[in-house]
Amino acid sequence: MPVPFRLALSALACLLAVTARAEAPMRGHGGPVRALAVTADGSRALSGSFDASAILWSVEDGAALRVMRAHDGAVNAVAFLPDGGLLTAGEDGRIALWRDSPEPERIVATHAGPVSGLAVAPGGRRIASSSWDGTARITPLDGGPALVREGHQGNVNGVAFLPDGRLVTAGYDATVRIWPESGPAVTVQLETPVNAVAAAPDGEIAAAGADGTLHLLRPDGSLRARLEVGPRPVVALALSPDGRRIAAATVGGAVAVVDRAQARVVLTLVGPGLPVWSLAFRGAGELVTGGGDRLVRRWDLAAGEPIGPLAMTRPADALAGFxxxxxxxxxxxxxxxxxxxxxxxxxxxxxxxGIFGRRIAAVPDYPYSPAFRRLDIVWTPETVARLFEIGPARLTPGTKMPEQTIGAAEDRAALVRFLERATR
Structure with missing residues (x-):
């Protein structure tokens, strides 16, 4: 084949690959996509997953630019900083700051429970975090002491900054709290647990209810509007860059797009029926969502349709033969x-x-933690059974594997027998 013809075919193949990738959902996570953020120019997205990883994406071509692993458990919240830094926060209670190296630059804050939300203050010099330890924290990025906000009874599920710098928190105790620089919070009692909160450029507060409602509160905490977007719980909120629209995601798989001024649903995006856990606007005309199908999807808001196919080919069930x-x-x-x-x-x-007879941390190209690489274990039926008897944290300290045990000895034995057959 002549060289120019081969080059032309190669260029065509690259063009077709890029086109197909740009119109397909972003696939790379091994678990539901729990958190999303998009840069102001729309070129990059950052996702966090139940698989304990975060991925930085090129949105236009759908390419995964970077995979980050530092958390022991799900990555529940992510954010971009104005200076280009990345924030990830996890089930392990830690908030990591990333720049250009493969490891976090530093851990900027630590909670005693899972971190559920992140917000960047106007100016980008402080961040706020909410946690299931019952607190919210305002942490200066220059290393100064954190300001701890306490008062919620139970999990704090979301956090946001108002334009004037005040903090807003949302809790399982069915309250939204507005915190001044000093003194007690203004407490707004709602009728349902609040799963997420967002603040508009004019200071209006959107609160997501576990009963499928969306509350719109004025900056002083008074109620301006309440609307139904359910019937399933609303679990994530996003505001368009101009503040005119709110996107509300539900565990039922639908996303309601709300005209904020009119306080009414103007568009409903219907996905494949799995929970939508996270979302972010990409400019005024596009929405990015992440959910239970492990994908990051793009939506054209003018058409009300996904960009690319909605129904993905279901992979063959690896366990069908068992x-x-x-x-x-x-x-x-x-x-x-x-x-x-x-x-x-x-x-x-x-x-x-090929797990049996293999030394621990020996799979090529897998990013094991340094602590895991130092362990001296060979996987045998006995060590695998022991792993699930006492738990990964005890047998393999330093692992990023979620903590889990199998209580019944007969179930552990059945799992080992299955793995002996299925992994040869």
Whole structure:
């Protein structure tokens, strides 16, 4: 084949690949996408997942630019800083600041419970975080002491800054609290737990209710409007850059787009039926969502349709040939993070193909933690069973594997027998 012709075919193939990738959902996480943020210019997105990773994406071509792993558990919140820094916050209570290195630059704050939300203050010099430890914190990024806000009874689920710098928090105790620089908070009692909160450029506050409602509060906390966007719980909110529209995501899989001034739903985006856990506007005309299908999707708000296919081809069920096998049923809880076959590859966790007789931390190209690499274990039926008897934190300290045990000895034995068959 002549060289120019080969080059032309190569260029065409690259063009077709880029076009297909740009119109397809962003695929890379091994678990539901729990958190999303988009840069002001719309060129980059940052996602956090139940698989304990965060991914930086090029939105236009759908390419994963960087995968970040530092948290022991789900990445529940992410944010961009004005100076180009990235923030990730996790189930482990830590908030990590990332720049250009493969490891976090530093841990900027630590909570005693999972971090549920992040917000960047006007000017970008402070951040706020909410946590299931019952507190919110305002942390200066220059290393100064954090200001701790206490008062919620139970989990604090969301946090936002008003334009004047005041903090707003939302809690499972069905309250929204507006915190002045000093003194007690203004407490707004609602009729349902509040799952998320957002603040508009004019200071209006949007609060997401577990009963499927959206409350719009004035900056002083008084109620301006209440509307139904459910019927399923609203779990995430996003405001358009101009503040005119609010997107409200539900665990039922639909997203309501609300005209804020009119306090009415003007568009409903219907996904594949799985929960939508996170969302962010990309300019005024596009929405980016993440959910239970592990994908990051783009939506054209003018058309009310997804950019690219909505229904993705369902991968073959790797466990279909093990129907009725008790060990395969036990393994279902591990399937989101681990594959079994030679061509399955790594997900949130390394492939288990060939696990028995393999030394720990030996799968090529998997980013094990330094502590994990220092362990001296060979995987055998006995060590795998022991892992699920006492838990990963005790047998393999330093692991990023979610803490879990299998209480029944017969279930552990069934899992080991299944893995002996399925990973050869």
């Amino acid at each position: 129907a009725g096998d008790r060990g395969a049923a036990v393994f279902r809880a591990c399937e989101a993070c681990h594959t079994l076959t030679p061509d399955g590859g790594n997900r949130a966790g390394p492939t288990l193909h």
